[in-house]
Amino acid sequence: MLMEGSIIARAASDAQDRLLEADEPLAGLQERCGGQLPGTIAVPELLELVRKARRYGFRLARAVTAHDGGEVVTAWVEVEPQELGDGCQIVVRNWQTAPAPVEDTASAERRRTMIDRHVAELSAQLDPEQRVLSVTSEGAELVAVTEAMQTGFGRHWTEFLAPEKMTQQQPLHWRLLDGARVIVPGSRRSWKVALIPHMRPGFDPAGFELLLVSDTPSTGTVLAHEPIEPLLRRSLVGHDLAPVLRQPLSRIIANAETIRTRLAGPLPDAYAEYAGEIAGAGKLLLGLLEDLADLEVVETEGFSTAPDRVDLSELARQAAGILNVRAQEKGIVIEAPHPAEALPAVAEYRRVMQILLNLIGNAIRYSPENSQIWLRLEALGDRARIIVADQGPGLSLEEQGKIFDKFERLGRSGDGGSGLGLYISRSLARAMGGDLAVESAPGQGARFILDLPADAES
Incomplete structure (x- = not known):
């Protein structure tokens, strides 16, 4: 049974974790977080608490934090599962609000960079003059431009991704190119580039990370065979497994980093740490995959480099x-x-x-x-x-x-x-x-x- 005492709001959810009804101020928070009544619970921590209570059949209670865009809300919530998994009763006993902290310029820039890395479909490393050092990509749509960049190391990236509506003579300062719309040969989608400088205190950038991002979803298939990179055929790992596993591992890492940095909303420190461990494990697996692929290359009979x-x-x-x-x-x-x-x-x-x-x-x-x-x-x-x-x-x-x-x-x-x-x-x-x-x-x-x-x- 739910505890007796001062109750601020009551609510009820169904077997699909939809919020069927709710008193204020919980109803308002549901709507400010992008949800509806009735509708799936839009407060991430509350949704997690309700799901656990329903699945395990236990009464659960803990503090829940939410960010509604203008304020940070902290509430003490008790969830009692109904019989036969038919949903839960929700009681709110404490409700505190505080102004959301103003994000400084540096934090906003880090947030933008994290989002760009999460959705980027091509990434490249550039030298201080914005010449291509390395490049990786996902999806068959970018095969041609990736192959061109890989065979053109040392050339300016704009030779492969031409900026739209720019008449100035190249090369431009990197700040003028950051966020520029570019043309990807063979693609009808809209693309832009993000340039992330590798800064050294007191010096100009020592290089850049280039991210190619589209604001329209891909309708093509992910390249699951014929790797872009190697000059020699890699066998089991490099040729068959690496191209298939690289994308899902990269997505796991990106999603875990998004959770760890709380881009999706407030999250208890313990869960952020769990997400960090997932990202770390994903990076370890991705690094091992790349190492095994390179190992097959260097151990291939007749392997040679291009001096x-x-x-x-x-x-x-x-x-x-x-x-x-x-x-x-x-x-x-x-x-x-x-x-x-x-x-x-x-x-x-x-x-x-x-x-x-x-x-x-x-x-x-x-x-x-x-x-x-x-x-x-x-x-x-x-x-x-x-x-x-x-x-x-x-x-x-x-x-x-x-x-x-x-x-x-x-x-x-x-x-x-x-x-x-x-x-x-x-x-x-x-x-x-x-x-x-x-x-x-x-x-x-x-x-x-x-x-x-x-x-x-x-």
Whole structure:
């Protein structure tokens, strides 16, 4: 039975968790949250409480929080399930309101970015000059433009996604292009781009994340075969599983992040933490899937890279810019080569970037907070060298001897790694005629050394 005492409002729901009737102020809250009477309960926390009470047949009571657009409402709600699962009686015993906090500009921008990432159908990493470094997409509708961008790394993104109604000479400042409508070849849908800068305090952006978003839903099918990326046929994982699993995993991560950041409305801290754990697990699975796909590529008989002339100094700055936000979350400073430095090498641009992102990402993961990571360049005759050094826990001689082994994690667990990143990175380095090594000592950090053929003609 429901407790006796001061009652502010009563309500009733049916077996489909629709609110059949409700007293004020609950009825008004239902409507301000976008619901109707009768209609599905529109207050997320109240809906969850009613569903649990009905399904399990138990009386439940707890505080419920809702955001109606202008105020934050907190109420104590008791829910009593009816016999045979025919719905619930709802009693509200306490009702408090407070003005909704005014969202500052930075919070609004973070919210917009999270929404764009959630609905984006193509994402790309750009360098400081807005040239394409990498690209991934979902759906058959974007195959052609994605393939064009993948074969055109180093070119400005507007060469592939032309802005509408812009007569100014390219390239434009990124702020003028953020939010611009663009033309996607072969698509009749309306599209826009969001440009998210990788900021460094006191400096211009070190790069950008480009998100392609449509405000009209897709009517096409998701590409579930023939992957866009590989030049070689990947077998079971890369060719058959990765394209099928990548999209649902990405959606799980995006939805969990939306819940964690409370984009859908107020949520107790415990549930936000659960959503964060789901997002973390999804990212781990997605990373493992990508690692397994890359593993199949590097172990394919006859695998080779596509060498080109690259500047390791520029690549190092771009990789540092891409990972700078993650480093800042731990108070870590990445010291990249000065823009005046240059170190020409002969290697495949995309593969060198992949190696550097892995090495810098590992350094961020295992370095203490408020530490530093250094990217250093050395010219050694016919070799061009880049060093990634950190202030992490360091490695013993035994650990150094096996750190490049396949699936080797040095006994670490729960760190989000697959044990494949360094194995793949060394395999790629050797496929480009170079090598990847480590120098370290316990308590003295680690230095990962990437050697590549120098560009003798530069």
